[in-house]
Amino acid sequence: MNHQEHMRELVVFFETLTAGNTERVAQIYAADAFFKDPFNEVRGLPAIQQLFNHMFVQVKDPRFVVTTQVLQNDQVFLTWDFLFYMPRFANAEQCIRGATHFRFTADGRVSYHRDYWDAAEELYEKLPLLGSLMRILKRIARK
Numbered sequence: 001m002n003h004q005e006h007m008r009e010l011v012v013f014f015e016t017l018t019a020g021n022t023e024r025v026a027q028i029y030a031a032d033a034f035f036k037d038p039f040n041e042v043r044g045l046p047a048i049q050q051l052f053n054h055m056f057v058q059v060k061d062p063r064f065v066v067t068t069q070v071l072q073n074d075q076v077f078l079t080w081d082f083l084f085y086m087p088r089f090a091n092a093e094q095c096i097r098g099a100t101h102f103r104f105t106a107d108g109r110v111s112y113h114r115d116y117w118d119a120a121e122e123l124y125e126k127l128p129l130l131g132s133l134m135r136i137l138k139r140i141a142r143k
Contacts, residue, residue, distance in 0.1 A: 006108035007069060007076050014064040014080070019056035025049040030109040037115035048113075059084035059094075068099075076102040 013028050026045055035041070035048045042048060055062055061084060068079040082096040098117030105111045 001108055003071055003074060003076075003104055003108065006104055007071050009108075010076065010102065010110065011066045011069060011078065014078075015066060017052065017064065019053070022049055022052045022056075025052060028110055029113070030105050030111045033109070033111050033113065035113045038117065059086055061085055074104045074106075076104070078102070 025048055029048055031045055034043050063083050065081045066078050070077040079099045084094055101114045102110050103112035
C-alpha cells in the first residue's frame, strides 16, 4: 500500500469516527505517535485514544468533514470542518474549521498529528459571555 492509499484510509477514519469505533486509533496511529492541538499535547496510543473518547463526552454528535487533502512524500495536510452540538451553550450545530499536518511511518501509520485552528475565533467567540469579551478584545487589537 502506498501513502496515497494511507491518506485515503486516514480520511475515511476521520469521516466515519464514532464513539463506538475509537479503538481503530490503533490501526491508524503508530504506538509512539505524537498528537498536538490547541488544548492537548500527548504521545502514545492510549493517550490519543483517550482524547478521541473524551471528544464524544464533551460534545454531542461530533463529526469531521475533510475538505482538502494534500500529500507530499510521507506527509499529509488535511483541512476539515468539525461539526458538533454543545447543548449547554446553544442547540444549533457548531462548526470549527481547521487543518492537520500528519506524518506517516514507512508502514503508513500516523507518527505525527498536529492540529491547527484558532480556538479564540472558532470556539471561544461562540460561547456566551466569553464570546462577547473575545469580540471586544479583537476590536481593540485591530485599532
